[in-house]
Amino acid sequence: MHSNIAVIHDSLLEIHDGEKYVVTKNNKIVKYSYLCLCTGAEPKLVPQAKDFEEILGIRDTDSVDKFVKKIANAKKVIVVGNGGIASELVYKIKNTEIHWVIKDRHISSTFVDPGAAEFFLPSLKNNEQSTEPVSKRMRYQEEDFKKSGAALGPDWYKNLIIRGAGDLTVPSEVKIHYESEITHISKDRNSVHPLQVTLSNGADLTCDLIISATGVTARKSFATETALELTEFGEIKVNEHMETNVPGIYAAGDVCSANWNVAKHWFQMKLWTQARQMGSYAARCMSGHLNKEEILQDFCFEMFAHSTKLFGYKVILLGLFNGQKLGTNYEILIRMTKGHEYVKFVLENNKLQGAVLIGDTDLEEMAENLILNQIDLSPYGDDILNPDIDIEDYFD
Numbered sequence: 412m413h414s415n416i417a418v419i420h421d422s423l424l425e426i427h428d429g430e431k432y433v434v435t436k437n438n439k440i441v442k443y444s445y446l447c448l449c450t451g452a453e454p455k456l457v458p459q460a461k462d463f464e465e466i467l468g469i470r471d472t473d474s475v476d477k478f479v480k481k482i483a484n485a486k487k488v489i490v491v492g493n494g495g496i497a498s499e500l501v502y503k504i505k506n507t508e509i510h511w512v513i514k515d516r517h518i519s520s521t522f523v524d525p526g527a528a529e530f531f532l533p534s535l536k537n538n539e540q541s542t543e544p545v546s547k548r549m550r551y552q553e554e555d556f557k558k559s560g561a562a563l564g565p566d567w568y569k570n571l572i573i574r575g576a577g578d579l580t581v582p583s584e585v586k587i588h589y590e591s592e593i594t595h596i597s598k599d600r601n602s603v604h605p606l607q608v609t610l611s612n613g614a615d616l617t618c619d620l621i622i623s624a625t626g627v628t629a630r631k632s633f634a635t636e637t638a639l640e641l642t643e644f645g646e647i648k649v650n651e652h653m654e655t656n657v658p659g660i661y662a663a664g665d666v667c668s669a670n671w672n673v674a675k676h677w678f679q680m681k682l683w684t685q686a687r688q689m690g691s692y693a694a695r696c697m698s699g700h701l702n703k704e705e706i707l708q709d710f711c712f713e714m715f716a717h718s719t720k721l722f723g724y725k726v727i728l729l730g731l732f733n734g735q736k737l738g739t740n741y742e743i744l745i746r747m748t749k750g751h752e753y754v755k756f757v758l759e760n761n762k763l764q765g766a767v768l769i770g771d772t773d774l775e776e777m778a779e780n781l782i783l784n785q786i787d788l789s790p791y792g793d794d795i796l797n798p799d800i801d802i803e804d805y806f807d
């Protein structure tokens with residue numbers, strides 16, 4: 412489709428930024444004028460993972476294949492971590508006993524507040540999952556010659572059956588171990604469940620498999636002549652034009668860190684949408700620099716927005732949805748109907764700063780506009796979330 416693009420199936424090894432060429436694993440030399448690094452991230456597993464093959468991370472197709480095969484023989488699993496992957500897995504895994512080990516006092520802490528976590532909990536107790544979510548996104552299939560690589564992204568589990576070897580006829584309740592981490596693991600091959608796991612709260616567990624869904628670190632699997640400026644977590648710093656400190660080298664997606672004065676309602680999270688938006692914007696910046704055009708920052712960096720599905724519910728997170736950056740100087744309005752919807756508005760000086768919309772609330776467009784417009788909402792008071800008032804229609 413795009414005759415100006417040549418795809419090279421190889422790995423980047425060295426960047427010679429002085430003479431502007433790269434060297435690949437197969438010794439191919441490619442000259443460049445502009446280079447954009449989109450090497451993503453890799454799972455940051457619990458430290459014990461190096462000693463036990465039964466501890467797995469999930470990132471790409473290969474790692475999922477391995478996980479699905481291993482779990483097919485597991486009757487008892489531990490899921491560690493409290494972010495996106497763990498939240499999706501504990502809901503999706505069937506036919507095995509699940510212990511969910513989390514550092515926090517509430518589930519899914521990377522995305523939601525304790526109130527929303529409480530709203531989700533019944534879904535873990537009665538996890539029938541009879542209907543699969545309908546995917547409205549474009550789905551891609553990887554070609555056979557290269558199975559591993561890019562992170563899976565939204566809907567990755569849609570067509571997967573993740574089933575353990577348990578003989579449970581009804582879905583089991585997930586046992587959550589709050590405020591705990593794994594401190595020690597040993598192996599007893601003669602035990603029914605070979606891994607003996609001790610948690611920081613003193614609890615002892617046994618299991619067949621551990622899934623470490625404990626975040627990611629930027630993947631910098633290549634060398635450069637000039638050192639790239641990195642954050643303390645190893646991400647490549649980029650300016651408002653996605654440029655690194657090395658002339659001609661840009662970076663986008665999970666590997667980079669937005670090192671500009673970001674808009675009040677935006678912040679970076681390692682998400683598929685942000686990676687895609689950054690990639691597209693970096694391309695425009697490179698083209699703009701080449702053609703000496705003025706580059707205006709893309710409006711997607713004005714406000715954080717994430718749409719996903721957790722525990723069977725549509726979840727939309729907008730702006731400073733957890734009061735990020737606001738300190739203690741904000742108000743929260745909540746509307747909740749058990750099993751139906753959870754709506755949270757975050758207000759500062761009577762202006763909407765962020766929103767959590769769980770369920771089919773139909774409030775996303777209105778909330779987006781209120782955050783961007785910063786309309787004074789004091790005349791409406793609590794009625795802004797009064798279910799008897801069609802507030803969306805009003806602001807339309």
Ligand SMILES: Cc1cc2nc3c(=O)[nH]c(=O)nc-3n(C[C@H](O)[C@H](O)[C@H](O)COP(=O)(O)OP(=O)(O)OC[C@H]3O[C@@H](n4cnc5c(N)ncnc54)[C@H](O)[C@@H]3O)c2cc1C
Pocket residue numbers: 421422423424449450451452469470471495496559560561562563564565566567630632633663664665666681682683684685686687719
């Ligand atoms: C299981 C899972 C579920 C997710 N679900 C969601 C979701 O629902 N919503 C959401 O917004 N986000 C989700 N994410 C996060 C999202 O997938 C990532 O944020 C996004 O894919 C990052 O894109 P990227 O292009 O920066 O990096 P990646 O997708 O990691 O791609 C990087 C690519 O660079 C290649 N590479 C690395 N080093 C080299 C080298 N030296 N030479 C050549 N190639 C190299 C890698 O092989 C890979 O193909 C999920 C992630 C996972 C793992």
Ligand SMILES: NC(=O)C1=CN([C@@H]2O[C@H](COP(=O)(O)OP(=O)(O)OC[C@H]3O[C@@H](n4cnc5c(N)ncnc54)[C@H](OP(=O)(O)O)[C@@H]3O)[C@@H](O)[C@H]2O)C=CC1
Pocket residue numbers: 457458491492493494495496497499512513514520521591592593623624625626627680681682719720
């Ligand atoms: N639906 C979605 O939008 C999804 C998005 N993703 C994205 O994919 C990437 C990978 O997902 P994931 O691995 O879940 O990463 P996340 O960053 O979302 O979550 C990692 C979690 O693990 C915790 N953690 C870290 N180290 C330990 C430890 N040693 N013991 C116990 N807990 C620990 C973290 O706590 P703390 O922060 O306190 O260190 C955090 O709660 C993320 O960028 C995520 O946003 C993945 C799946 C679904």
